Amino acid sequence: MIRHTVVFSLKHEPHSLETKRFLHDAKKILTGIKGVTHFEQLRQVSPKNDYQFGFSMEFADQAAYTRYNEHPDHVAFVRDRWVPEVEKFMEIDYVPLGFG
Amino acid sequence: MIRHTVVFSLKHEPHSLETKRFLHDAKKILTGIKGVTHFEQLRQVSPKNDYQFGFSMEFADQAAYTRYNEHPDHVAFVRDRWVPEVEKFMEIDYVPLGFG
Numbered sequence: 001m002i003r004h005t006v007v008f009s010l011k012h013e014p015h016s017l018e019t020k021r022f023l024h025d026a027k028k029i030l031t032g033i034k035g036v037t038h039f040e041q042l043r044q045v046s047p048k049n050d051y052q053f054g055f056s057m058e059f060a061d062q063a064a065y066t067r068y069n070e071h072p073d074h075v076a077f078v079r080d081r082w083v084p085e086v087e088k089f090m091e092i093d094y095v096p097l098g099f100g
Numbered sequence: 101m102i103r104h105t106v107v108f109s110l111k112h113e114p115h116s117l118e119t120k121r122f123l124h125d126a127k128k129i130l131t132g133i134k135g136v137t138h139f140e141q142l143r144q145v146s147p148k149n150d151y152q153f154g155f156s157m158e159f160a161d162q163a164a165y166t167r168y169n170e171h172p173d174h175v176a177f178v179r180d181r182w183v184p185e186v187e188k189f190m191e192i193d194y195v196p197l198g199f200g
Contacts, residue, residue, distance in 0.1 A: 042194035
């Protein structure tokens with residue numbers, strides 16, 4: 001399992017129609033891509049950083065994650081929506097520790 | 101629900117006994133605090149940042165999260181283990197978007 005997360009802020013006002021539209025479209029587009037599981041849209045609430053939102057999704061393995069990254073719908077989403085509308089972001093990917 | 105996450109790097113070598121001990125003790129101490137649920141220890145694998153590990157845990161509400169923060173076992177863990185052994189970290193807290 002790979003859990004792909006991204007914490008980000010939008011260029012739009014937080015409660016604007018543009019923000020609502022971005023989140024709605026992101027969910028629709030990204031969850032439509034095969035291999036995406038446990039998709040979550042989250043609000044970032046810690047005062048220790050100033051990101052506004054988070055997405056979290058899981059893939060069965062690296063092959064599924066790679067297929068997602070290279071999928072035309074993902075590529076188009078990044079080009080047409082993410083790049084123009086996202087102010088800043090940070091990607092964090094996790095696998096279970098499997099320790100000991 | 102509040103999901104408290106922290107991504108971090110240790111001062112120890114990644115595969116050292118000190119790293120193993122830190123992770124083992126952190127799990128034991130933090131999961132022993134009332135109100136901590138869905139505790140996870142994760143390995144950070146994205147090449148787009150250089151953090152090594154992540155912890156994720158959930159609280160029912162802000163009151164439970166506050167009790168955790170102020171719990172003597174948490175305060176002692178931060179003072180005696182986190183501050184001396186952690187090289188750098190970033191806290192990210194999420195709540196469900198509850199949109200629309």
